[in-house]
Amino acid sequence: MRMKTTALAALLATTPLTVLAQDQVLNIYNWSDYIAEDTIANFEQEFGVSVNYDVYDSNEVLEARLFAGNSGFDIVVPTSDFLRRQAAAGIYQPLDRSKLPNLENMDPALMEAAAVYDPGNEHSVIYMWGTTGIGYNVGKVAEILGDDAPTDSWDMIFNPEIIEQLSECGVTMLDAPTEMLPAAMNYLGLDPRSTASEDMEAAAELLETIRPHIRYFHSSQYISDLANGDVCVSVGWSGDVFQALYRAEEAENGVEIAYVIPSEGALQWFDLMAIPADAPNPDLAHEFINFVMRPDVTADITNYVWYANGNAASLELVDPDITSDPGIFPTEAASERLWAAEVYDARTDRLVNRLWTQVKTGQ
Amino acid sequence: MREGWGKRAVIGVPFIWLLIFFLVPFFIVFLVSLGAPQFSVPPYSPAFEWDGWVPRFVGSFDNYVFLTEDDLYWRAYLGSVQIAGGATLMCLLVAWPMAWVIARATPTWRNVLLLAVILPFWTSSLLRIYALMGLLRQGGLINTGLMWLGITDEPIQMMQTDFAVYLTIVFTYLPLMVLPLYSTLEKLDGTLLEAAADLGARGWQTFWTITLPLSLPGILAGCLLVFIPAVGEFVIPDLMGAQDSPMIGNVLWGEFTRNRDWPVAAAVAIAMLALLVVPFMLLRSSPALRGEA
DSSP states (O other): HHHOOOHHHHHHHOOOHHHTTTOEEEEEEEEOOSTTTTTTHHHHHHTOOOOOOESSHHHHHHHHHHSSSOOOSSSSOOOOHHHHHHHHOOOOOOGGGGGGGGGGOOHHHHHHHHTTTSGGGGGEEEEEEEEEEEEEHHHHHHHHHHHTOTTTTHHHHHHHHHHHHHTTOOOOEOOOOOHHHHHHHHTTSSSSTTHHOOOHHHHHHHHHHHHHGGOOOOSSSEEEEEEETTTTTEEHHHHHHOOOOOHHHTTTSSEEEEEEEOOOOEEEEEEEEEEBBTSSSSSHHHHHHHTSHHHHHHHHHHHHHOBOOSSSGGGGSSSSSHHHHHHHTHHHHHTTEEEEOOOHHHHHHHHHHHHHHHHHHHH | HHHHHHHHHHHHEEEEEEEEIIIHHHHHHHHHHHHBBBBBSSSSSOOOOTTTTTEEOOOSHHHHHHHHHHHHHHHHHHHOOOHHHHHHHHHHHHHHHHHHHHHHHHHHHHHHHHHHGGGGGGSSSSHHHHHHHHSSSTHHHHHHHHHTTTSSSSSSOTSSHHHHHHHHHHHHHHHEEEEHHHHHHHSSOOHHHHEEEHHHOHHHIIIIIHHHTTTOOOOHHHHHHHHHHHHHHHHHHHSSSOTTTTOOHHHHHHHHHHOOOHHHHHHHHHHHHHHHHHHHHHHHOOOHHHHOO
């Protein structure tokens, strides 16, 4: 059996792609609601292949499948800090740059920022990127706090007096300890990338004082709740808040949502396309990555999902409403205050998660 | 002799099934629980190393010790037992009268009623949970209705409470309680009730001394069917529950995903199974119930 597969692999390697494209299957595992409606269909049609497209809604779910081995996926889209740890465990294969001519479209500054997680961009290409900031219901917040509400500040979340007033209309937080503890550390004037246990504990203490005013910790529920007006302030991922904004507009329910990157700074993250080491069809996976890096394809995706991309050549094709929104493409001043996630070792991971449980349960 | 073979085959098939699909996976989970987490595929160190053909034990029981050191696990387990127990009791209180009515109905009605119990089971339970969320949320049907009627001014917080978890478990698991109760009550000999009435027993007396004891096997079966899966319930507390009372299933999920600690997750699973199985073994061997069931 092994002989056979090796022989087959050798055959595949020497055959021109256009010929072997017949009856090929590409397996993609991506975040839910994270691609334009026709991207996959266009790829299938142009390359004469079929695509299995499956979705997840948390990095942890993706990671569990990758660590179990033999996931069968050709393309996965982990977030930057997860990719770094997974790459260190040997889960990804290095990209073959000769098969990715469209890399020249990518924004060098953003690729460099992503290289913090993936040295030399060896395993990955930016798919979309975003920030972790605050989404809020403009009308309700103004109603409670008046017109001088500190809507551009983490005070909305971490100032006990303010969040106590806002809790009346519902405040939610991401169930993501590696994002929320650093945000709290940053608010306290500590380095959000610190791994010192006393810094973590200080952050947890701050979170515990505001805990009674948080309605729930969840990483996707807030999208529809914000849009429906069931909650009024959510710590959330930029594109998801924009999705809520868009849904509320579509429903014409009078709910106006806004997203803000707080003035104290926020986490910047990248979702990166990568190819697992044991991918069944790495050649086609390279073709797909190259396809997505075409300016028009990436622009279509950004226009649909409202997340920023890392493709400089695509920006002129992106809806001006999106490129001019500082919540999606932050101003230069705001960019300087963004921080990159620290990658934790196993001990820090356990500490972070234990503190998080303590915050959530009070135990 | 040939009859013996047939019998053995009939019993053997389920045994082989259990061996392959229950005992072997269980053993694998147990082996994982003896390892330590590491960044690799798979993400844990093996419990045994091989010197040629000779296995050498290199695992440890540290993960089990760890479970006893942090009271999070113990609390979550007790919380789960409490929620599952409470929900089972509520299920029983709702299901018994339902089963009784179905068992006493005319054959045509009986089929209609049984169908009404079973039909929701054909829809995905996740879908039904989302439907309940539509009822319970702040701007949901119930709150809108109450506010329209002027009963409350402010919407009542029902989602993310223990109430929502209880309600959803009862709602989801109810058929599992109704069906075994129905099957025992349906077989109940009506002449016993007549005899009791002839001998002067009142309605409640008959219920306590005859109907209820005779339905015990159904009660026991229904309670087990509801309680056991409810203890390990993960989806319902995750979607409907309050954050301050995680159930053991959510804690296990957190170990598996966030902490990337498969060995501790495996240890939680094994400990949970042990803590559930042992009481039920004791229960089964208790003479009072053995006679009935």
